[in-house]
Each structure stands twice: as C-alpha cells, then as structure tokens.
Amino acid sequence: MILKFAPLLFANLRRHLLRTAFTLGSIIVAFLMFGLLQAMKGSFDAGATIAGQDRLLTLHKVSIVQPLPKSYWDQIRRVDGVAFVSPVTWFGGTYQDERNQIPVFPVDGATYLDIYPEIVLPPGVRERWLADRRGALVGRAMANRFGFKPGQTIPLKSSIWRRGTGSSTWEVNISGIFDVQENKGDTMGIIMHHDYFSESLARGKGLVGWYVVKVRDPAKAARVARSIDELFANSPYETTTSTEKALAQSFANQIGNVGKILTGVIAAVFFTMLLVTANTMAQSVRERTSELALLKTLGFTGAGVTALVLAEALMLTLLGGIVGMALAYFAVDAFGTTARQYLPIFYISLPAALVAVLLMIGLGIAAGLLPARRAMRLRIVEALRGT
Amino acid sequence: MPESVVVIRDLVKEFHRGPEVIRVLDGLSLDIAAGDFVALMGPSGSGKSTLLNLIGALDRPTSGSIRVEGLELPNLTDGALAHWRAGHVGFIFQMYNLLPVLTAERNVELPLLLSKLPAAERRRRARAALKLVGLADRAQHRPGQLSGGQEQRVGIARAVVTDPTLLLCDEPTGDLDRKSADEVLDLLATLNARGKTVIMVTHDPRAAERARHTLHLDKGQLLEALQ
Numbered sequence: 001m002i003l004k005f006a007p008l009l010f011a012n013l014r015r016h017l018l019r020t021a022f023t024l025g026s027i028i029v030a031f032l033m034f035g036l037l038q039a040m041k042g043s044f045d046a047g048a049t050i051a052g053q054d055r056l057l058t059l060h061k062v063s064i065v066q067p068l069p070k071s072y073w074d075q076i077r078r079v080d081g082v083a084f085v086s087p088v089t090w091f092g093g094t095y096q097d098e099r100n101q102i103p104v105f106p107v108d109g110a111t112y113l114d115i116y117p118e119i120v121l122p123p124g125v126r127e128r129w130l131a132d133r134r135g136a137l138v139g140r141a142m143a144n145r146f147g148f149k150p151g152q153t154i155p156l157k158s159s160i161w162r163r164g165t166g167s168s169t170w171e172v173n174i175s176g177i178f179d180v181q182e183n184k185g186d187t188m189g190i191i192m193h194h195d196y197f198s199e200s201l202a203r204g205k206g207l208v209g210w211y212v213v214k215v216r217d218p219a220k221a222a223r224v225a226r227s228i229d230e231l232f233a234n235s236p237y238e239t240t241t242s243t244e245k246a247l248a249q250s251f252a253n254q255i256g257n258v259g260k261i262l263t264g265v266i267a268a269v270f271f272t273m274l275l276v277t278a279n280t281m282a283q284s285v286r287e288r289t290s291e292l293a294l295l296k297t298l299g300f301t302g303a304g305v306t307a308l309v310l311a312e313a314l315m316l317t318l319l320g321g322i323v324g325m326a327l328a329y330f331a332v333d334a335f336g337t338t339a340r341q342y343l344p345i346f347y348i349s350l351p352a353a354l355v356a357v358l359l360m361i362g363l364g365i366a367a368g369l370l371p372a373r374r375a376m377r378l379r380i381v382e383a384l385r386g387t
Numbered sequence: 388m389p390e391s392v393v394v395i396r397d398l399v400k401e402f403h404r405g406p407e408v409i410r411v412l413d414g415l416s417l418d419i420a421a422g423d424f425v426a427l428m429g430p431s432g433s434g435k436s437t438l439l440n441l442i443g444a445l446d447r448p449t450s451g452s453i454r455v456e457g458l459e460l461p462n463l464t465d466g467a468l469a470h471w472r473a474g475h476v477g478f479i480f481q482m483y484n485l486l487p488v489l490t491a492e493r494n495v496e497l498p499l500l501l502s503k504l505p506a507a508e509r510r511r512r513a514r515a516a517l518k519l520v521g522l523a524d525r526a527q528h529r530p531g532q533l534s535g536g537q538e539q540r541v542g543i544a545r546a547v548v549t550d551p552t553l554l555l556c557d558e559p560t561g562d563l564d565r566k567s568a569d570e571v572l573d574l575l576a577t578l579n580a581r582g583k584t585v586i587m588v589t590h591d592p593r594a595a596e597r598a599r600h601t602l603h604l605d606k607g608q609l610l611e612a613l614q
C-alpha cells in the first residue's frame with residue numbers, strides 16, 4: 001500500500017541532494033556515537049553483575065595501587081570465617097611490544113583456583129601448573145589473540161617491577177589454557193605463581209597488590225570484612241575490605257558518572273540532530289507548499305499529506321540511523337580486540353539496538369510533526385494563489 | 388435539453404482581509420448542462436477563479452447552494468470532498484503545477500495512487516493518457532525537460548487519467564504561445580466531444596470562441612450571453 005508512494009518520497013529526498021546528504025550525515029554520526037557509547041556502557045554494567053558475593057577484596061585503605069605486606073596473608077587466613085586467601089598483584093605486563101598491554105596477575109595458585117571455581121581447566125592442567133614454578137595459565141581470548149599454545153615459553157615484560165638482575169622480564173611456561181563459565185568473567189588475562197614472581201624482585205619482595213578472600217558463609221561477609229580491617233587498624237598499612245560485588249558496583253558508579261556525562265553529550269547531539277532534521281523537513285515542506293496544495297487538489301486528504309511528510313522524515317532518520325548503527329557495529333568489531341584489553345565485554349546488545357530503532361522512529365516523528373501539521377492545515381486556494 | 392451537471396443558486400462568497408469583508412460572488416445562480424463547454428470571462432479580480440474553485444470543491448461558499456452531479460457540495464466534510472474530487476473532477480492550471488521531481492508518467496499517475504488499482508494498471512492508464520495528449524514518447528521526461536505547451540498537455544493527461552466528468556481549467560492557455568495554446572484548445576475540444584463537461588476560465592477571446600457558451604462575470608454577478 002505505502003510502497004506505491006515510495007517513488008514520490010525518494011524523489012523528494014533527491015530534490016536537494018546536498019541538503020539531504022548533510023542531514024543524513026548528522027544522523028549517521030549521532031547514531032554511530034550512540035552505538036559506541038552503548039557498547040562501552042554495556043561493558044561497565046557487565047563488570048558489576050559478574051562479580052561474586054562470597055568473595056572479599058582487601059585493599060590498601062588509600063588506593064588499590066598501594067601495596068600490602070605479604071605478612072598479612074597468614075593473619076587474614078586466621079580470621080574467623082575465612083575459607084581461602086590469595087595474594088594478587090598487578091604485574092603491568094606487556095608482550096613483545098609495549099603497546100600489547102596484557103593483564104598478568106601473580107597469585108597463589110592453589111588457593112586462587114579454589115576461590116574462583118568458575119575458572120575451567122582441561123583435565124590434568126591444574127596439577128601440571130601447580131607442579132611447575134614457572135608455569136602460567138592463559139585465558140582463551142588471550143591465547144587466541146597471540147596464538148599461545150600449551151608448552152610454549154613466553155617472555156612477560158613488566159612495566160612496574162624489576163628483577164635483581166636488572167631485567168624486568170619473567171619467562172613463563174604455558175601450562176594450559178583456561179576458560180571461564182559463561183557470563184562469569186573474561187579470558188583476557190594470564191595468571192602466574194606469586195613465588196616465582198617475587199623471589200627475584202629487586203625491591204618489594206615482601207609486598208603484594210591486594211588479597212582476595214573467600215568467606216565460608218556469604219551472609220557473614222560483612223562481619224568478616226570488618227574483622228580483617230580491625231586487625232590492621234592503626235598499622236602503617238591500613239586496609240579496606242569489601243565484597244567484590246560492592247567494589248565492582250562502586251567502580252561502575254564512578255564510571256556511571258562518566259557515563260552520565262557521556263549520555264548528556266549524546267542527548268545534546270541528538271537534540272541538535274533533531275533540530276537539523278526538523279529544519280530540513282520544515283524547509284522542504286515550506287518550499288513545496290504549492291505541490292502539497294496540488295496533491296490536496298487531486299484528492300489527497302489532510303491525513304494523507306501528513307502521512308507523506310512524516311514518512312519522508314522517518315525515511316531520513318531510519319536511513320541515517322541504520323547506516324550509523326551499522327558503522328558502530330563494524331567499529332566495535334574492528335576495535336573490539338583492542339578495546340577488550342580494558343573493557344572485557346564490548347559489544348552492541350540487542351536491547352541497545354532496539355533502543356536505537358525506537359530513537360530513529362521517535363526522531364522521525366518529532367522532526368516531521370510540525371511540518372506535517374502545516375501540510376495538513378494548508379488551505380488549497382490560498383496555497384495555489386501563492387504561486 | 389440535457390440534464391445540468393452544475394446547479395448553482397444564490398451563491399455568495401466573501402473573503403475577510405483583516406476587518407474588511409470582500410464580497411466576491413454576490414448571489415450568483417448558474418446552470419451548466421452535461422457535456423457543455425463553457426468559457427468563463429471577466430475582468431481581473433471579478434471572481435472567476437473563486438467560482439471555479441467552488442465548483443471544484445477546493446473552497447466552501449459563504450452561503451448558497453452548489454450542486455454537482457446531484458451532490459450538494461457544502462454539506463460534505465473535507466475528507467468526503469477530497470474523495471469526491473479524486474473521482475469526479477480534473478483540474479488544469481495556468482502554471483501546469485506538475486511536480487518537478489517526477490517524470491511525466493509519474494505526474495500523470497499521481498491521482499491514481501489514491502485508487503486501489505494495481506501498479507501495472509496505473510502505469511497502463513498513465514501511458515494511455517499521455518498517448519491521448521500526444522506525449523507517449525516523453526513519458527520519462529521531467530517537466531524541466533519539456534516545453535510549456537508539452538507541460539500543459541501533461542497537466543491535461545493528469546486531469547483526465549481518472550476519467551472525471553468535469554474538467555475545470557483556470558486560464559489553461561494563459562502562459563502559452565498561440566500554437567501551443569491552439570493545441571491545448573484542440574485537446575479540450577476533443578475531450579468535450581468525448582463527453583467531458585469543460586469549464587474554462589480565460590482572458591483570451593480566441594480561446595473563448597472554442598467554447599459553446601461564454602459566461603461573463605462582473606462585480607460578483609453573471610452577465611450571461613448566449614453565442
């Protein structure tokens with residue numbers, strides 16, 4: 001039904017090619033930005049939902065980058081309600097090229113795997129890793145990125161730590177590749193043994209980054225956290241302990257504020273684009289007054305010309321919106337590998353795509369509404385006299 | 388005496404320009420027989436276009452009765468009038484009023500978009516109408532690529548493509564040279580001979596000669612003169 005009006009609609013968009021191109025361009029850019037921002041936002045949100053409730057993180061009270069003494073390990077282990085504790089350190093790793101940033105974590109192997117049961121290993125790999133002091137486990141995504149194979153020995157260079165020899169490279173043997181149960185985390189990382197990492201350190205031998213603690217009873221997590229922090233109160237290294245989930249949440253909230261600012265920027269972009277599109281439509285309808293009057297003369301009703309003008313506006317926003325989202329999709333695909341070093345889950349979700357489609361429709365209607373009303377109210381005789 | 392297609396009684400049309408009221412048509416009565424070819428003449432501003440627009444239901448009278456094909460137009464809603472126009476009237480304008488972005492064929496097809504005809508049938512009828520006005524070979528040309536006379540013939544094709552009973556022409560030759568004007572008038576005469584009732588507003592006495600009757604409008608009244 002509507003299809004038979006398509007030539008008329010397309011002909012109108014062709015009338016001022018340059019103007020149509022500029023308008024389409026601004027719509028495309030707006031939706032490209034929208035798509036990319038949604039991918040980033042999805043990534044932040046995911047971090048908060050995959051974090052565990054029964055795991056605590058004990059950090060230096062001032063900031064996560066300040067280290068804690070290794071002696072805390074034993075003390076935390078003795079706190080009532082603690083099941084396992086593992087030290088974790090930020091290695092600051094790069095591979096081959098300074099630009100290949102890779103997350104590497106020296107940990108206590110056995111307890112770390114107990115704390116994170118969602119880490120899935122092929123049979124025999126756990127034992128092989130624990131038996132090899134220089135062993136390391138590589139996440140599936142990381143292995144795919146660099147083509148790492150079990151049995152391979154790779155040099156990991158730290159941008160933070162230095163060995164007594166002056167070198168800052170640790171050679172590790174890949175004991176195996178790990179996966180993570182679906183939706184429970186990412187596999188863009190490497191874990192190695194803390195002992196092998198720390199024994200040759202030039203400075204900071206007795207230090208670790210932070211502790212990850214598994215509690216026996218999630219219901220008592222808050223109490224355990226308090227006990228740990230009380231233990232080290234008034235020491236040179238005071239701690240702050242909270243659940244992984246709470247931490248991820250507060251991180252997400254901080255990012256969320258950034259997200260709000262970005263959302264504001266996007267809203268401004270969309271508003272500008274709405275004005276641009278509405279202006280294009282208004283101009284296009286104004287200069288076509290006599291043509292719309294002619295259509296009415298031929299028997300098009302007020303509703304009919306309204307529909308034509310709205311359809312034209314919708315065609316603009318849908319065309320621009322779909323192209324913009326397609327570009328965003330390809331950009332996410334192309335830069336995803338790089339982006340996933342920092343943002344584990346980086347993709348355009350189905351709800352985000354649906355929101356985009358609703359935005360296209362909403363924008364089209366909003367931009368076309370006033371011109372459409374003008375077209376509807378147009379009085380034929382007056383418009384025809386105007387020519 | 389053939390039946391009247393247009394019956395007008397005591398027609399009054401006023402326009403408001405600020406506080407001022409301009410009475411353009413002042414109690415006009417008129418009958419136009421089916422199959423007639425009427426020329427409507429009169430000085431500029433005498434209300435010729437206004438009368439034509441009222442007969443074609445593009446506007447509403449202030450008071451009085453306009454009956455076309457037995458239908459009392461002022462009683463109908465705007466939507467009903469639009470549907471009525473689509474089926475019963477063809478308009479031909481001085482400035483042709485073609486859509487510049489569409490080909491001749493698409494322009495002629497335009498009124499048929501409101502029908503339920505399938506695309507192939509619409510296309511066939513548009514071609515037939517273009518053939519009738521002698522422009523079958525210009526179907527794919529845009530108005531900008533046609534001469535004034537050709538544009539007006541496309542306008543006539545568009546007016547007749549729905550096969551209306553009534554053709555309303557407002558100075559159809561006003562912008563054309565003698566030769567093109569004669570072609571257009573020949574066409575109107577042919578259409579009239581095939582049964583269309585034609586009402587043509589004109590300033591040109593030679594155009595009026597082609598009509599069967601000429602009506603003179605002055606000061607909102609008719610000075611009817613049978614020829």
Ligand SMILES: Nc1ncnc2c1ncn2[C@@H]1O[C@H](COP(=O)(O)OP(=O)(O)OP(=O)(O)O)[C@@H](O)[C@H]1O
Pocket residue numbers: 381382385402403404409411429430431432433434435436437438
């Ligand atoms: N929509 C309108 N609003 C106000 N005044 C109008 C309107 N339409 C027509 N008029 C006035 O009505 C009078 C008749 O106008 P109309 O266009 O019918 O004249 P006409 O006989 O067709 O003249 P012309 O030969 O110049 O085309 C004029 O004085 C015109 O100014």
Ligand SMILES: [Mg+2]
Pocket residue numbers: 435436437557
């Ligand atoms: Mg006139």
